[in-house]
Amino acid sequence: MEHLEIEERANRIDEIYVGHTSAQRAVAGIEDCLRRSLTAAEPFNAVLIGHAGTGKTTVCNAVLKNLPRRIEAREGKEVTVIPAFYSEIPSPATIRGVASSLLGALGDVHPDRGTAISLTHRVITQLKACKTRLILLDEFQHLLDKKRSQREEYRQDVSNWVKTLINKTHVPVVLVGMPECEVLVDADPQLSRRFQRRFRLDNLGFGGNEKGDFRLFVEALSAAIPEYCGLADFPDFCSKTEALALYAASGGNPSYATGLIKEAVIVTLRSRREATQMEDFADAYDTGICQSGSLVKINPFRVSTEALVRSIKKV
Ligand SMILES: Nc1ncnc2c1ncn2[C@@H]1O[C@H](COP(=O)(O)OP(=O)(O)O)[C@@H](O)[C@H]1O
Ligand SMILES: [Mg+2]
Known part of the structure; x- marks a missing residue:
């Protein structure tokens, strides 16, 4: 697949509107x-x-x-x-x-x-x-x-x-x-x-017992992505662990979140796969695109939930 086509597919994420x-x-x-x-x-x-x-x-x-x-x-x-x-x-x-x-x-x-x-x-x-x-x-x-x-x-x-x-x-x-x-x-x-x-408008909250707007936002986005980007599979971010990693990476900022999601789709397609995995998010994070929005200094997709929670509390 040409680079242009890969980016074009990833950029279709911009067309998704989530009414949080x-x-x-x-x-x-x-x-x-x-x-x-x-x-x-x-x-x-x-x-x-x-x-x-x-x-x-x-x-x-x-x-x-x-x-x-x-x-x-x-x-x-x-x-x-x-x-x-x-x-x-x-x-x-x-x-x-x-x-x-x-x-x-x-x-x-x-x-x-x-x-x-x-x-x-x-x-x-x-x-x-x-x-x-x-x-x-x-x-x-x-x-x-x-x-x-x-x-x-x-x-x-x-x-x-x-x-x-x-x-x-x-x-x-x-x-x-x-x-x-x-x-x-x-x-x-x-x-x-x-x-x-x-x-x-502000950065979206993660929520407590009840899911906050950030979780609803990424769940809605993730559900729409396979169709928009023509992917076979995409993480659903329904689990608290996965959603928390994305929250830590983006600080709840919609733009940082979609930027990272887009990058993960690009990582997937460049390695000639059609299903995005959490691993792709870890690699996407390493490109540094969330640097100014991230709540943590570590890569939130490469650590245990306990370590992640400790890291978030430190800041
Ligand atoms: N309600 C939303 N639904 C889907 N994506 C959103 C939403 N709000 C923000 N985004 C994502 O964040 C990015 C930045 O949003 P934007 O509206 O340009 O922010 P601002 O104008 O406040 O700087 C968008 O390109 C989009 O990817
Ligand atoms: Mg603007």
Whole structure:
């Protein structure tokens, strides 16, 4: 099998969405903001926050999947209807740069021509033409880089820009990003009043007697993997021992967990096998991909459960 084909098969893991408790709460919450904004005098905006790899972009994609784009004929022309508009704030970003990138994403032919104000007005006009009902702005912390956001007037400019976008479009905005995004919102009473809904994603818990979200997450993923990746077999992670090793390796972070799972699939396919075993996880861990997320210094897939528990307790 070619390397490309191996990686392509492993990457299909990215298509699996697991609606664990906090992800599902965020998806349902954002959908609720959209629904209620349709009839309310003021839109219901939200903040979706979490550290890297906790699943923010995945939640956005789950929302977008239910609100696909479509083509509509209007006065003899074909217009793209974008019920939910998603955009990533580029890095580093200025307000003008953001307005320009939003315009580009909305299909404007000269997204770099104009001042910050005129670009923003074109964004607003375009969103109306696309009948947009929800705006998701991902990586919002890029607008808040440390140096500039120390200046009160800069923070005020960002707040005002967000307020303009909401007031002029009457469309709910979801600011998606690292925890510092919430600080911006809370620093401005007018903004915090508009952004009352807060959704948080975090590393998933292992649980005690009852299985925590992490265990449910990896069980759901593992169950889907044979079909997605075309494998004959894959560990089911239902046993506490196996799940604990993966938890120790990833710290409960969804991104570290799926990264390691992907690597284990690659190890399997590169050794010309079609069934992944726990041994493949041990080898995958040795590549170092979980180094910054791991709770332990040892390879959690190569030690006894007792030694693993002792190691976790030490940190
Ligand atoms: N709910 C989920 N279902 C399946 N995989 C997930 C989920 N949340 C996160 N992941 C995995 O973690 C990776 C990182 O998630 P992502 O949404 O990009 O995190 P963030 O945007 O918070 O940095 C994804 O590529 C995916 O593999
Ligand atoms: Mg992201």
